[in-house]
Amino acid sequence: MSETNSVLIGKKPVMNYVLACITFFHGGAKEVNIKARGKAISRAIDVVEVVRRRFLPDVKVAKVNIGTDQISAKEKGSNGPTNVSTIEITLAR
């Protein structure tokens, strides 16, 4: 666990993130962290499923953490802090 290979899921196509994960694993990583928040969470699950089912069947979902981030007023607008859900999925092989 000394190395942390993280892939933060945003608005790019699923395959971009899939490729990032595969690159980590091909580089010898034993674990890859996939993080997403808000609407990108669905895409994070897609990434996990494509990696596992199409490319690296020996990779397993080791851990799934669900949480909440507070977005400050500055970041979002002027309606005060907003909550956004987050997910962190650890893939391991």
Place this chain on the structure above:
Amino acid sequence: MSETNSVLIGKKPVMNYVLACITFFHGGAKEVNIKARGKAISRAIDVVEVVRRRFLPDVKVAKVNIGTDQISAKEKGSNGPTNVSTIEITLAR
């Protein structure tokens, strides 16, 4: 585990599903299953977080399963079967 209290997340507002979960727990349920697929997955995470943080702090995420459903051509259009990601979150207290 004889009873299965399931809440299937769709396109309604988050609070509708939160209320469904709370109703199960107030009715004495020890576990509630939250299921979602595709873009509703983000909403499922929102539901979990609102239930845990705002209403029932003693409820924990017991299990998270990630999977894939095949949608047949009939259901979706004529491009052959499509894959859609699914999530199943078990809340317990």
